Amino acid sequence: MFNGIIFHQGKVAKIIKRSKGINIFIKSNLKLNSKDIGVSIACDGVCLTLISLKKKLMEFYLSNETIKRSKFHFLNINDLINLELPLKYGQKISGHICQGHVDTTGKIINIKKIDKSFLFDFEINKKERDNLIEKASISINGISLTISKVTRTGFQIWVIPHTIKLTNLSTLKKNNLVNIEIDILSKYVRNYFYEKK
Numbered sequence: 001m002f003n004g005i006i007f008h009q010g011k012v013a014k015i016i017k018r019s020k021g022i023n024i025f026i027k028s029n030l031k032l033n034s035k036d037i038g039v040s041i042a043c044d045g046v047c048l049t050l051i052s053l054k055k056k057l058m059e060f061y062l063s064n065e066t067i068k069r070s071k072f073h074f075l076n077i078n079d080l081i082n083l084e085l086p087l088k089y090g091q092k093i094s095g096h097i098c099q100g101h102v103d104t105t106g107k108i109i110n111i112k113k114i115d116k117s118f119l120f121d122f123e124i125n126k127k128e129r130d131n132l133i134e135k136a137s138i139s140i141n142g143i144s145l146t147i148s149k150v151t152r153t154g155f156q157i158w159v160i161p162h163t164i165k166l167t168n169l170s171t172l173k174k175n176n177l178v179n180i181e182i183d184i185l186s187k188y189v190r191n192y193f194y195e196k197k
Contacts (some may be wrong), residue, residue: 012026015075049061100181
């Protein structure tokens with residue numbers, strides 16, 4: 001479980017393609033050691049299991065299911081990845097509860113700088129649009145953000161300079177894909193009332 005507050009990033013150093021998945025290697029300054037093998041780490045919002053660690057190079061395995069639901073199908077060497085370690089008991093939750101179970105990808109259709117902040121406009125598929133609620137939380141590349149407006153094709157978010165500085169949102173451009181996890185509470189509530197019909 002994570003809370004979508006990003007303090008660390010890593011860079012993709014190596015990708016090994018397999019018939020039914022891929023292994024990715026991310027270099028970062030996360031303070032980890034061999035005892036952390038098996039821990040879950042959110043990589044651009046996707047909960048992955050650390051399977052090896054050598055000289056700050058973390059290795060993860062991604063199944064085809066994970067690749068299909070995320071932007072990792074288009075992963076490249078040197079891509080910057082937002083990283084978050086799992087929450088610890090008693091830790092403050094500054095964002096919202098994120099499971100690391102990415103629902104879909106979204107495409108950036110516009111980025112506008114207004115004063116010192118940025119307005120991002122995303123397009124997502126119809127199925128996930130039905131789960132969007134204005135002012136609800138949403139995870140974009142593992143970052144806890146707030147939906148400012150639900151649009152005909154997706155949604156908009158405002159991003160402050162501090163968040164831009166600490167995350168890979170600063171590297172994104174129009175037509176880039178992002179990983180999206182819809183707020184679990186909104187999904188459960190919608191599913192509850194849908195089942196009641």
